[in-house]
Amino acid sequence: MERRIAWAVVSVPALGTLAAAAWAFKTGVQPIDLALCGGMYVATMLGITAGYHRHFTHRSFQARPAVRTLLGALGSMAGQGPLLYWVAAHRRHHQHADRPGDPHSPHEGGFWHAHLTWMLQPTPEDWVRVVPDLLKDDLAMSLHLRYFAWVGVGLLIPALLGALAHRPLEGLLWGGLVRMFLVHHATWLVNSWCHLVGGRAHETADRSTNSFACALLTLGEGWHNNHHAAPAAARHGRAWWQADLTYGAIRLLERFGLASQLVGACEAKDQP
Ligand SMILES: [Zn+2]
Numbered sequence: 606m607e608r609r610i611a612w613a614v615v616s617v618p619a620l621g622t623l624a625a626a627a628w629a630f631k632t633g634v635q636p637i638d639l640a641l642c643g644g645m646y647v648a649t650m651l652g653i654t655a656g657y658h659r660h661f662t663h664r665s666f667q668a669r670p671a672v673r674t675l676l677g678a679l680g681s682m683a684g685q686g687p688l689l690y691w692v693a694a695h696r697r698h699h700q701h702a703d704r705p706g707d708p709h710s711p712h713e714g715g716f717w718h719a720h721l722t723w724m725l726q727p728t729p730e731d732w733v734r735v736v737p738d739l740l741k742d743d744l745a746m747s748l749h750l751r752y753f754a755w756v757g758v759g760l761l762i763p764a765l766l767g768a769l770a771h772r773p774l775e776g777l778l779w780g781g782l783v784r785m786f787l788v789h790h791a792t793w794l795v796n797s798w799c800h801l802v803g804g805r806a807h808e809t810a811d812r813s814t815n816s817f818a819c820a821l822l823t824l825g826e827g828w829h830n831n832h833h834a835a836p837a838a839a840r841h842g843r844a845w846w847q848a849d850l851t852y853g854a855i856r857l858l859e860r861f862g863l864a865s866q867l868v869g870a871c872e873a874k875d876q877p
Pocket residue numbers: 698702795796800813829833
């Protein structure tokens with residue numbers, strides 16, 4: 606990702622959150638603003654977890670084109686970078702986890718490096734090697750090339766819904782920028798916190814951990830040690846108490862015939 610785009614990814618939602626906090630201090634926060642923030646949080650987080658991560662990066666399940674488009678569009682609205690950039694960085698992470706070559710290991714560069722400053726550094730241009738499948742995938746390429754349009758849609762939706770309640774600016778701030786800020790930092794905790802703190806149920810070659818709190822914030826991605834043990838598995842929470850809302854959403858899609866070929870934990874062990 607270009608450096609100035611990475612700077613925008615890190616700073617614009619943070620500035621929007623500061624503006625929303627200052628505005629709220631003056632005029633208060635209405636339930637509609639919190640509802641827009643919460644609703645957009647869940648939708649765009651699912652775009653990252655079920656879409657960008659489990660479907661496009663790890664091919665943990667197959668889905669109808671309309672579902673792939675919806676998940677990829679929601680993932681783009683999260684504002685974490687274009688699809689191929691995100692997938693390439695995450696595949697590099699799995700290939701070199703906690704070793705030289707890992708773009709965001711806290712054991713290679715510290716907590717803040719793993720959390721966000723890694724994005725401000727130049728990225729390798731090795732897409733032909735790392736994401737050859739997506740380069741041949743017309744639907745994925747279309748999502749990738751329309752990234753900024755989808756980010757705009759992700760800001761427009763809460764602004765328009767806010768306008769229905771006569772609060773377009775608050776809708777834009779809370780459902781757009783505050784939501785983006787919260788989704789960013791929750792997702793990035795998987796890179797930082799979930800390689801530093803928490804339990805290790807599986808003896809993987811990396812130092813990934815499981816974190817219940819992070820799993821709640823990221824709709825299941827906090828079971829990160831489970832994920833490193835079987836990267837292609839559609840389900841990250843293994844035990845009944847390991848909340849994994851993303852897997853629940855994928856199972857729901859399967860029930861309606863919209864998703865198929867879910868990869869199980871046993872068959873996923875040796876897959877990328
Ligand atoms: Zn990891």
